[in-house]
Amino acid sequence: MSAVAVANDQQTLPNTQACTSAIVDDIPIELFTRNHINFISAHAAGGVPLLKGTLLDNEKGKHPNIIDVTALQKKLKVQPGCLTYAQFLEAKENYIKFQTRRDSGNGSWIALHREHFDFFTSQDDAEVYYHSWKELEVELRRPWRINESRFPMSVYLSRWISMVDTHGIRAQLQAALEATDSSNSGEVLSEVVGRPRPVSRLL
Numbered sequence: 732m733s734a735v736a737v738a739n740d741q742q743t744l745p746n747t748q749a750c751t752s753a754i755v756d757d758i759p760i761e762l763f764t765r766n767h768i769n770f771i772s773a774h775a776a777g778g779v780p781l782l783k784g785t786l787l788d789n790e791k792g793k794h795p796n797i798i799d800v801t802a803l804q805k806k807l808k809v810q811p812g813c814l815t816y817a818q819f820l821e822a823k824e825n826y827i828k829f830q831t832r833r834d835s836g837n838g839s840w841i842a843l844h845r846e847h848f849d850f851f852t853s854q855d856d857a858e859v860y861y862h863s864w865k866e867l868e869v870e871l872r873r874p875w876r877i878n879e880s881r882f883p884m885s886v887y888l889s890r891w892i893s894m895v896d897t898h899g900i901r902a903q904l905q906a907a908l909e910a911t912d913s914s915n916s917g918e919v920l921s922e923v924v925g926r927p928r929p930v931s932r933l934l
Contacts, residue, residue, distance in 0.1 A: 758800055760869075761809045763822040763829065770807065771798065779803060811869075816861040823848045843881045847872055850887050863898040864891070 761767070771779055780802035783794045803809075814822060827844055834840040851857060851868050867890055871882055 758829075759804065759809065759811065760819070760822050760826050761811065761814055762800065762803065762807075763825040764814070764818050765821060765825070767807060767809070768825060771803075780806060812865050814865075816858045819861070819865065820852065823852075847881055850884075850891075854891065860895065860898050863901065864894050867891075867894055 762771075780799040781796045782799045783796065785794065827841065827848070830844050831841045848868075851864055854860070857864075871887065871890070874882070
């Protein structure tokens with residue numbers, strides 16, 4: 732079950748030093764918009780679903796209260812892939828800030844995140860293709876939970892090319908569907924307008 736420690740922060744989700752990395756790595760990026768972060772900060776003292784957290788090996792004391800992310804998603808009605816491109820750009824910056832605070836090494840962990848997101852957002856027509864690559868972004872990011880290393884750039888490029896090809900086919904199908912719907916609507920409208928009205932309606 733996903734969870735994250737409670738604290739007051741307006742720019743990124745609260746500090747996670749009292750949580751194991753296995754618990755917090757899969758926090759949905761959709762929770763990193765400013766509105767959601769502000770909600771968590773404003774209701775950290777009450778109104779946010781909580782669980783008892785896990786202390787790190789070198790920590791002692793009481794177990795911290797942590798946010799139940801799964802329950803929070805339901806409370807905020809957050810669905811995977813629900814962000815617009817502009818919201819995604821905002822959320823990924825806040826996500827990077829969050830991961831920066833968790834990087835206890837030499838910065839290589841956060842560098843992986845920056846390179847990963849930059850690959851997508853620096854592409855030509857990134858916004859145009861956004862709805863086609865947003866699931867791919869998550870798919871390529873999640874395996875880090877296991878091996879803490881990014882896929883080779885060749886994998887990114889190969890998957891991007893496939894996505895672009897698929898996007899083109901999808902766009903053609905969507906255009907054909909809209910054209911068909913428009914044509915059918917026109918035929919129905921023509922039929923209704925051209926049909927003689929019942930005598931009872933004219934009296």
